[in-house]
Amino acid sequence: MVDGIKTITVVGLGVIGGSYAMALTKAGYEVYGVDKDEDTLAKALAKGAVAASNVDCREFFAVSDLIVMALYPDMIAEYLADNVEYIKDGAIITDVAGLKSHFVETIESVLPEGVHFVFAHPMAGREKKGFDFADDKVFRGANFIITPTENTDAKAMQKVELLAKEIGFGQIKLTSPKAHDDIIAYTSQLPHALAVALINSDSEDSETGKFIGDSYRDLTRIANINEKLWSQLFINNKQNLIGKIDEFQVQLELIKKCVQECDFDGLEKLFVKAGIRRNNLQK
Amino acid sequence: MVDGIKTITVVGLGVIGGSYAMALTKAGYEVYGVDKDEDTLAKALAKGAVAASNVDCREFFAVSDLIVMALYPDMIAEYLADNVEYIKDGAIITDVAGLKSHFVETIESVLPEGVHFVFAHPMAGREKKGFDFADDKVFRGANFIITPTENTDAKAMQKVELLAKEIGFGQIKLTSPKAHDDIIAYTSQLPHALAVALINSDSEDSETGKFIGDSYRDLTRIANINEKLWSQLFINNKQNLIGKIDEFQVQLELIKKCVQECDFDGLEKLFVKAGIRRNNLQK
Numbered sequence: 001m002v003d004g005i006k007t008i009t010v011v012g013l014g015v016i017g018g019s020y021a022m023a024l025t026k027a028g029y030e031v032y033g034v035d036k037d038e039d040t041l042a043k044a045l046a047k048g049a050v051a052a053s054n055v056d057c058r059e060f061f062a063v064s065d066l067i068v069m070a071l072y073p074d075m076i077a078e079y080l081a082d083n084v085e086y087i088k089d090g091a092i093i094t095d096v097a098g099l100k101s102h103f104v105e106t107i108e109s110v111l112p113e114g115v116h117f118v119f120a121h122p123m124a125g126r127e128k129k130g131f132d133f134a135d136d137k138v139f140r141g142a143n144f145i146i147t148p149t150e151n152t153d154a155k156a157m158q159k160v161e162l163l164a165k166e167i168g169f170g171q172i173k174l175t176s177p178k179a180h181d182d183i184i185a186y187t188s189q190l191p192h193a194l195a196v197a198l199i200n201s202d203s204e205d206s207e208t209g210k211f212i213g214d215s216y217r218d219l220t221r222i223a224n225i226n227e228k229l230w231s232q233l234f235i236n237n238k239q240n241l242i243g244k245i246d247e248f249q250v251q252l253e254l255i256k257k258c259v260q261e262c263d264f265d266g267l268e269k270l271f272v273k274a275g276i277r278r279n280n281l282q283k
Numbered sequence: 284m285v286d287g288i289k290t291i292t293v294v295g296l297g298v299i300g301g302s303y304a305m306a307l308t309k310a311g312y313e314v315y316g317v318d319k320d321e322d323t324l325a326k327a328l329a330k331g332a333v334a335a336s337n338v339d340c341r342e343f344f345a346v347s348d349l350i351v352m353a354l355y356p357d358m359i360a361e362y363l364a365d366n367v368e369y370i371k372d373g374a375i376i377t378d379v380a381g382l383k384s385h386f387v388e389t390i391e392s393v394l395p396e397g398v399h400f401v402f403a404h405p406m407a408g409r410e411k412k413g414f415d416f417a418d419d420k421v422f423r424g425a426n427f428i429i430t431p432t433e434n435t436d437a438k439a440m441q442k443v444e445l446l447a448k449e450i451g452f453g454q455i456k457l458t459s460p461k462a463h464d465d466i467i468a469y470t471s472q473l474p475h476a477l478a479v480a481l482i483n484s485d486s487e488d489s490e491t492g493k494f495i496g497d498s499y500r501d502l503t504r505i506a507n508i509n510e511k512l513w514s515q516l517f518i519n520n521k522q523n524l525i526g527k528i529d530e531f532q533v534q535l536e537l538i539k540k541c542v543q544e545c546d547f548d549g550l551e552k553l554f555v556k557a558g559i560r561r562n563n564l565q566k
Contacts, residue, residue, distance in 0.1 A: 227554035271510035
């Protein structure tokens with residue numbers, strides 16, 4: 001267990017918050033769960049994911065060394081502003097949001113002196129939403145990104161890093177909120193856009209399911225998307241995402257042109273390049 | 284075991300042919316393997332995938348009730364033309380090619396009376412090529428497509444269906460070569476094009492590997508592509524594939540437009556549609 005952290009509150013027991021609660025409880029922490037949904041609170045308690053749960057965070061915040069804000073990104077600042085007076089002095093707060101630049105300043109502006117926010121993006125998830133799909137094993141070996149700002153406390157950040165390692169994350173990478181949002185537009189948002197566009201371009205009269213292999217299944221798995229969360233992530237990262245879609249479209253046009261012109265050599269070169277890049281990725 | 288089939292020759296012990304050989308041997312057939320590569324022949328024999336192996340097919344063809352042509356699609360007709368005189372009367376031939384219309388007539392034109400070709404497309408594969416990655420388990424539950432022509436013998440087709448079920452395939456679907464090539468352009472070739480374009484649109488200076496989650500891994504797995512095979516499949520299915528890329532591009536543009544215009548409602552609608560389609564696919 002990480003030095004100085006005993007009690008943790010997870011706000012938002014959806015698929016990610018729920019997974020955090022489970023993993024942290026397993027790691028030996030006293031974990032409290034907050035959610036607006038009573039059923040979710042009861043489930044989390046029954047499953048042993050949390051030691052106590054409540055729709056109200058105040059009592060939990062007063063005794064927590066760490067708070068995990070597992071809410072939609074646009075709700076974090078407001079929630080903290082409403083409850084900032086209950087947070088214990090010296091507490092660390094972290095989040096799980098898939099987007100940073102757009103929210104970082106507003107969140108930092110509501111924090112009192114002596115409370116340290118460490119912005120983090122656990123690169124793990126599930127296609128399904130809600131506590132029912134929470135699973136502490138999703139973090140195993142996954143990438144964990146921390147986006148420090150000029151206000152980030154070094155010791156608090158170190159503790160969040162240790163905690164991430166403790167619950168199973170693999171590589172931990174530090175980068176700026178701006179750089180994070182740029183690369184995430186490519187590695188996370190663009191794949192989701194492609195999956196959605198792929199499945200939406202199906203002609204519905206065909207018996208598609210009988211003609212698919214693993215490739216189609218793999219590429220469309222994430223088309224089962226949380227529409228509220230992902231429309232926020234896409235639109236709040238507009239410039240970066242549009243740029244990545246543009247770059248993708250250029251590459252798809254290259255393939256199309258080779259096919260159109262029956263250019264076997266050109267197509268093979270594009271395939272070889274892709275194969276090399278995919279192999280390098282695995283290293 | 285299927286009535287009337289005891290001895291089977293697999294021509295081409297790559298990843299798919301090798302998997303067939305293993306699965307058929309396990310199912311109790313006497314399986315012979317043919318490949319131009321001596322190392323591959325030795326490996327297949329050592330691994331027990333085949334009872335005998337040879338670079339030359341003649342002795343095997345003379346005694347085989349079934350021949351599996353697991354070569355690149357454009358090599359099948361020529362190979363058969365060169366060896367047609369050795370094929371046993373009444374034998375059944377099947378293939379594994381991912382494309383049909385372009386090859387069906389030529390192949391049928393070289394067949395002698397009394398030899399029955401059943402065109403099939405097992406929707407199972409591996410990202411890697413070669414016998415080393417062969418695995419009889421890849422067929423389990425996978426889709427198996429048969430594309431009968433006006434010359435296809437009903438009894439021979441029934442035997443190939445039974446055999447497919449026996450080695451683990453799930454749904455078997457009959458369709459025309461033309462319809463096959465159209466839907467395969469969408470369910471198989473388009474996903475491969477997207478995976479290649481996605482990985483090729485990466486800016487190489489970034490440490491992409493540290494910022495990826497399962498979505499990027501899933502979407503790029505098939506970017507590790509057999510360049511010779513897939514350039515054939517793409518270009519020989521040009522009209523269909525270009526059509527599917529066009530339809531995909533329309534859908535991607537819809538997403539891009541919603542992002543550009545900060546249209547949350549529009550984007551949510553596209554996501555909901557995709558989620559419903561993905562769920563229906565699983566049923």
